[in-house]
Amino acid sequence: MGDRVSVARERLREYLRGRGLRATRQRDRVLEAFLADAAHASVDEIYDRARAGDPAIGHATVYRAMGLFVAAGIAKERRFHADGRVRYEPALDVDHHDHLVCTRCGDIQEFENPAIERLQEEVAAARGFAVAYHRLELYGLCARCRAGEKGPEKSLDEQSGSRV
Amino acid sequence: MGDRVSVARERLREYLRGRGLRATRQRDRVLEAFLADAAHASVDEIYDRARAGDPAIGHATVYRAMGLFVAAGIAKERRFHADGRVRYEPALDVDHHDHLVCTRCGDIQEFENPAIERLQEEVAAARGFAVAYHRLELYGLCARCRAGEKGPEKSLDEQSGSRV
């Protein structure tokens, strides 16, 4: 983790320098909080973690910093189904991946599947559509929850009822 | 269109009857507005259209009615990327489909591809994950916008793009 942070910090510095913006203590803290936290953290989670090291940091600063990270290509915004809030995931070092979201415990796993991506391109091409990016999420029960384990039962609640 | 509406209305009636709820003029209007409007309508769009026939209808009624339709299996909630608001699409008569979203004009096309779905099942199965439903959206430029046509340039804006 230590190294990911310094790579990201360097990238941020470049970005800032390139536009006359400034590197600040707060932005560093938010960056650390963002990368240290479990992937797919919400602003609140990042905010809490950032405040652990610097209790004066405000919500607005975190929002602004995350916007900056997205612009700098360090973070990607995600809006999962039935979850009003935005979540962020690291954008560096990662080739594209998709998500498996457990509707019971809220666990989010990642996967990638080139065959699916290829098919997507075919579908789009057939309609003259140029894909810039995509989003694929599979919702259901993770192995643990299927096994009946009585877990945390987190936020993400079941939603309408479509099937596969 | 006339027939889709009556099928949906019948389904709604059943649902209401089954739980001691009531069929009202407003719910009918909202149902018509929802089904008449282009697919993927937001609450505001449905609200406007419903008010065309009944200017007294309030926002709250539309929100409540849409919640009811989702519960009754008539509508499905959708939350597209970079669009804070919820959109609804008809859930009846439709086998599952996915979306192509144009990031310039906001156009939303539908498609289905069994091969992709099968691969998704494989990915999930490999992790012991039981898929209940999924969401696949391809974002980019539609054929018209690629051709340089100067269209409406609607709401949906590209994902990152914040300043600070």
Add this chain to the structure above:
DNA sequence: TTTATTGCAAAGCGTTTGCAACGTG
């Protein structure tokens, strides 16, 4: 008549913004 429903306005919630104080370059 009973009680679900409505419309309004107020409240909620996540996110954004105005502004004076502050800190980086």
Add this chain to the structure above:
DNA sequence: CACGTTGCAAACGCTTTGCAATAAA
């Protein structure tokens, strides 16, 4: 020193909720 940044609080936009009046059944 200039000007980007911060924290606070107020503003926002979408959605939900409390409540007295209304209308299905």
